[in-house]
Amino acid sequence: MQELGKAETNSTRIIRQDDKRVIIEKDLDTEYMVLSMGPQHPSTHGVLRLECITDGEVVVEAEPYLGYLHRCFEKHCENVDYPGIVPYTDRMDYLAGINSELAFCITVEKLLDIEIPRRVEFIRVITAELNRIASHLVAIGTYAIDLGAFTPFLFCFRDREHILSLLEWISGARMLYNYIWIGGLAYDVPADFKKRVAEFVTYFRPKAVELFKLLTENEIFVKRTYDIGIMPADVAINYGWSGPMLRGSGVRWDLRRNDPYSIYPELDFNVPVPDGKFSVVGDCLSRHLVRALEMEESLRIIEQSLDKMPDVAGFDSRALIPKKIRPKAGEVYGRAENPRGELGYYIVSDGKSTKPLRCKARSSCFVNLSAMKDLSKGQLIPDLVAIIGSIDIVLGEVDR
Amino acid sequence: MEEAGNLVSPAVRESKAAWDIIRERFGDAVSEFDANPTMPFFEVLDVDKWIDIALFMRDNSRMKFNYMTCLSGVDYPDEGRLGIVCNLESIGHFTHRIAVKVKCQRDGGSIPSVSCVWHTANWHEREAYDMYGMVFEGHPDLRRILCPEDWTGFPLRKDYQVQETYHGIKVPY
Numbered sequence: 204m205q206e207l208g209k210a211e212t213n214s215t216r217i218i219r220q221d222d223k224r225v226i227i228e229k230d231l232d233t234e235y236m237v238l239s240m241g242p243q244h245p246s247t248h249g250v251l252r253l254e255c256i257t258d259g260e261v262v263v264e265a266e267p268y269l270g271y272l273h274r275c276f277e278k279h280c281e282n283v284d285y286p287g288i289v290p291y292t293d294r295m296d297y298l299a300g301i302n303s304e305l306a307f308c309i310t311v312e313k314l315l316d317i318e319i320p321r322r323v324e325f326i327r328v329i330t331a332e333l334n335r336i337a338s339h340l341v342a343i344g345t346y347a348i349d350l351g352a353f354t355p356f357l358f359c360f361r362d363r364e365h366i367l368s369l370l371e372w373i374s375g376a377r378m379l380y381n382y383i384w385i386g387g388l389a390y391d392v393p394a395d396f397k398k399r400v401a402e403f404v405t406y407f408r409p410k411a412v413e414l415f416k417l418l419t420e421n422e423i424f425v426k427r428t429y430d431i432g433i434m435p436a437d438v439a440i441n442y443g444w445s446g447p448m449l450r451g452s453g454v455r456w457d458l459r460r461n462d463p464y465s466i467y468p469e470l471d472f473n474v475p476v477p478d479g480k481f482s483v484v485g486d487c488l489s490r491h492l493v494r495a496l497e498m499e500e501s502l503r504i505i506e507q508s509l510d511k512m513p514d515v516a517g518f519d520s521r522a523l524i525p526k527k528i529r530p531k532a533g534e535v536y537g538r539a540e541n542p543r544g545e546l547g548y549y550i551v552s553d554g555k556s557t558k559p560l561r562c563k564a565r566s567s568c569f570v571n572l573s574a575m576k577d578l579s580k581g582q583l584i585p586d587l588v589a590i591i592g593s594i595d596i597v598l599g600e601v602d603r
Numbered sequence: 604m605e606e607a608g609n610l611v612s613p614a615v616r617e618s619k620a621a622w623d624i625i626r627e628r629f630g631d632a633v634s635e636f637d638a639n640p641t642m643p644f645f646e647v648l649d650v651d652k653w654i655d656i657a658l659f660m661r662d663n664s665r666m667k668f669n670y671m672t673c674l675s676g677v678d679y680p681d682e683g684r685l686g687i688v689c690n691l692e693s694i695g696h697f698t699h700r701i702a703v704k705v706k707c708q709r710d711g712g713s714i715p716s717v718s719c720v721w722h723t724a725n726w727h728e729r730e731a732y733d734m735y736g737m738v739f740e741g742h743p744d745l746r747r748i749l750c751p752e753d754w755t756g757f758p759l760r761k762d763y764q765v766q767e768t769y770h771g772i773k774v775p776y
Binding site for chain 1: 639641642644669670671672673675676677678688690694695698702721722723725726727734747748749750751758759
């Protein structure tokens with residue numbers, strides 16, 4: 204405990220006011236106290252440390268400290284060949300490995316300027332969307348556990364297990380896949396692929412509805428998230444938010460639509476944004492709703508892709524992979540829509556080496572988390588937990 | 604696509620149009636436009652004008668670059684300089700995107716901070732400082748972000764030598 208002097212409060216102040224309750228403190232001037240939350244706090248979802256200056260139960264300022272999981276991704280990239288970077292990208296956002304690989308591979312392919320077989324594109328999209336659902340399930344499950352609801356967590360992990368075993372069956376690994384390669388795929392999918400994925404879609408659709416009801420119609424959950432941590436759209440844009448965070452603030456911005464890659468332009472899906480009927484646009488509940496609704500859209504994408512995916516007898520998914528990946532001199536910024544937002548790579552190639560001169564990862568959580576200081580001002584400590592949970596950070600990607 | 608021999612994609616043409624507006628206003632403070640297909644960019648030659656250019660790009664009604672996607676630090680050992688690359692785009696107004704490069708001297712060089720223009724730049728500039736060691740003038744809170752605060756050296760510089768020990772722990776493995 205550290206003394207920081209008297210809080211500059213008036214003798215009466217309203218901590219929080221909504222339609223049901225008003226908390227008023229009278230003559231309760233307290234001294235500021237520094238509260239270090241994390242790096243081993245369960246609600247920080249990893250090794251994030253928040254240094255909160257608190258005035259009683261109210262957070263005056265919360266400063267995030269990062270780097271506990273820094274593994275020098277960008278330094279490693281300068282020392283390995285392009286295909287060797289792919290496994291590193293898995294370990295950034297370890298809940299959505301396929302999505303991270305996809306973003307990296309399409310960036311290098313942009314620089315190489317090569318054609319990708321249509322079948323490969325469809326397999327990439329299907330696995331990426333499966334991984335997106337798995338990632339959202341973890342986000343929703345852990346968010347519920349942060350707010351005291353234990354059951355949804357078990358439901359989420361039960362369903363996520365189906366996806367992980369599907370992906371294990373396809374790629375050989377449960378979380379760190381190294382499946383999408385530059386120019387192709389590590390393996391073609393097994394023979395029963397379409398059947399088993401279709402089975403999963405049929406199985407999961409009612410479960411998603413059940414999960415939606417379990418949380419978003421739960422009064423305690425809604426009370427904990429409604430009208431908490433509001434981020435207006437223009438501020439969110441200025442902070443560089445992306446993904447469900449930005450959409451939660453009412454901005455219809457999805458890279459699958461706005462900067463399309465792969466075969467997304469051919470697919471029909473919605474970009475859900477909150478309409479303000481059920482939540483306040485930009486609050487924690489809106490961000491949760493966007494994630495919950497996105498899973499249904501992912502299912503639609505998977506179904507359409509399964510229909511359209513061409514069957515090729517004796518398909519070799521590695522046939523078009525260049526023997527030596529040495530892009531021409533130049534620089535590129537490529538990106539893809541990850542479950543957590545925009546994952547971008549800035550790559551500089553000198554045209555001579557098989558290693559990049561510079562490879563920067565623009566991590567979505569890193570940028571989303573940077574608004575934490577502003578979001579946390581004047582919140583109660585339990586609400587701070589709700590806000591961190593709604594940002595849905597993966598520290599592997601924040602720290603790289 | 605235009606006629607054969609002059610294949611410039613619509614995206615690059617849009618970036619070029621944005622650059623034209625900046626060139627008209629700032630003249631020689633910005634370099635020629637580099638119309639490569641993967642990441643069209645221009646460079647800010649007069650570093651002191653960088654904040655003015657950034658504000659102009661954000662607020663001009665024909666550009667509205669209200670979204671900073673990424674800011675990356677880069678080392679240019681051959682030129683003896685460090686630099687940043689900013690990827691900018693416009694959400695809700697236009698579809699154009701452009702990249703801007705700003706460079707400074709390798710030793711003791713500084714670049715004006717644009718974290719007041721785009722909040723995104725705040726942490727990204729801290730990261731660039733952490734990895735490359737250029738100073739961002741006017742940054743509200745320029746500290747290391749990913750490395751520990753008492754780390755020596757700037758890891759992503761091309762001539763970086765890792766320290767032997769850190770608090771008694773052997774560093775190179």
